[in-house]
Amino acid sequence: MRVLVTGGAGFIGSRYVRGLVTGEYGRPYEVTVLDALTYAGNVANLPEDPRVRLVVGDVADRDVVDDVLPGHDAVVHFAAESHVDRSVDSAAEFVRSNVLGTQTLLEGVVRAGRPIRVVHVSTDEVYGSIEQGSWTESEPLLPNSPYAASKAGSDLVARALWRTHGVDVSITRCCNNYGPRQHPEKLIPRFVTSLLRGGTVPVYGQGRNVREWLHVDDHCRAVHRVLTGGRAGAVYHVGGGTALSNLDLTRRLLALCGADGSRIRHVTDRPGHDGRYALDDTRIRTELGWVPRTRFDEGLAATVAWYRDHPGWWEPAVTEPAAAP
Template sequence: MDKVLVTGGAGFIGAHFVKRILQADDVAQVTVLDALTYAGHIENLGKAFLDPRLTFVHGNIVDADLADQLVQSHTAIVHFAAESHVDRSFFKAGTFATTNVLGTQTLADAAMRHGIQKFVHVSTDEVYGPLLEGAATEDDPLRPTVPYAASKAASDLVALSYHRTYGVPLCVTRSSNNYGPYQHPEKIIPLFVIRLLRGRPVTLHDRGQHVRNWLHVEDNCAAIELVLRGGTPGEIYNTGGGTDLTGRDLTGELLRICGADWDAVTYVPDRRCNDLRYAMDRTKIADQLAYRPTHDFGTGLVKTADWYRNNPDRWAPLSRNPQAPMPAVHIAAPRQERDHHAV
């Protein structure tokens, strides 16, 4: 792999992947390109930020000149950068379309021009839309229902078109709901944990009947690395976690872990277009790349809750103001020569 460009590498999943890939002996350089929006923070990289092989670039994937400059000096791209919260997409659909679709096209265009050796585009199970029964395979049609999922489906198609039209060696991964430490508190698991630890109530939509599949972030990163190294260009790989839970069941687990009871739960009307169930078949990646999730959900959930319990300085500022930047006291300031593309 040699030199890997990771977009969105200061985000939740991206930062976990950066830490993982820096452990590989065959990786000489990792460049993180991140716009540092509300969901991206250098602190997520932890000690990895100080690794001499890591370069941090503050910039946006829709910046064609910057993308071209970075891609030409790398051999592989792992593309996480995206607007990713469903509720926000209801009010900022244009931002989601710009970042997720145009940003992907900008990177793919640069990859085509510079002969990148491997491009992994990271996507979501939500592109398949709701399934009342069964599980989606990689060959199933895309039926997204909300602006976020539609923008990701469109970005998948744009990415794959660059393989089919121009031969860019590109793969797509689609994961189910990720959980783990460092996740932004707008997401349900950290949101509920934080509120319950503070003795505050949590809310469930409708009757809490919506089903989601849960995948530990480190298992997802392991799958992405497998695809980066051995995935067949032009192919799509589903990376589900194997743990399906209704919102009510998940809430019950979090109540138990946080020492709360059902008196802390209130029910609210369902949000608009809340898909009842997502489900993916991960047979392909298991058979072709020997992928198996290794994190037990119960254990992983306890460790995730413990991280939020033990690190209030990391999440408290965000829970007060989700748009506020993280305080800069948790890590040494970036060395000027390593932030040489800051914009």
């Protein structure tokens, strides 16, 4: 099987590519990575392996998609703009990349004229916020940020092309990921890299917003289970993470970095900040037998250790000075 991985030089996509070529998911695969290599894509994330081919290009470019798709049996679509804060200030690039990019890719699958299996990777943020309980896959989409709205739009495009053209596509919606090689704009690497440089960490509001956290290894195993066994047109939640308030998570990071509460800065909350996310992942567990393997405390400690040991990877990506305590 030849697999096209869009956004394969990013945090989650590159982890999936490494698993594909090393045989972690059953056997080695031939892989093409399609990545625009924006600020979040890094060639250094990719394994040096003859089975990996990198194509630098935009998933929203029809000519690029039509050129790269032939010969592939499957597509795993990670490519997306994904930072909520940036979407608040500049929504247009999120709509273009996430909605138009998904439309262009899936219409390319239709134009290819042969069966191509597709997994469209999405997020729990498309549901908005939930005070109690957890979302099932049948819940309505009620996004509250431009990023979440663009991902909800891309999910609906995927569903429409399944219904209209019979595209063999499944959708995954995962909770927050963590692990090595995540860009320092995201919460965990941003806080860790600031603490390692002697700085403070900015916590929105009172830090009461609750998220589930899942190791990237577990997410990628789930994506592959859906690729090889998921139903066309179905949505699969990838949950099972540890639910923590942002303040609780921050305190754990402080402890792992040898810092104390004096390094916390409470800052003005983000507009439209969702209070709580929670996924019911019964479907993927019962249909596909997936369960998470990485214990959060162990995974978080290993992640902090990776950033401590690899300053040459993250220092060029840090765009702001660490605020002094």
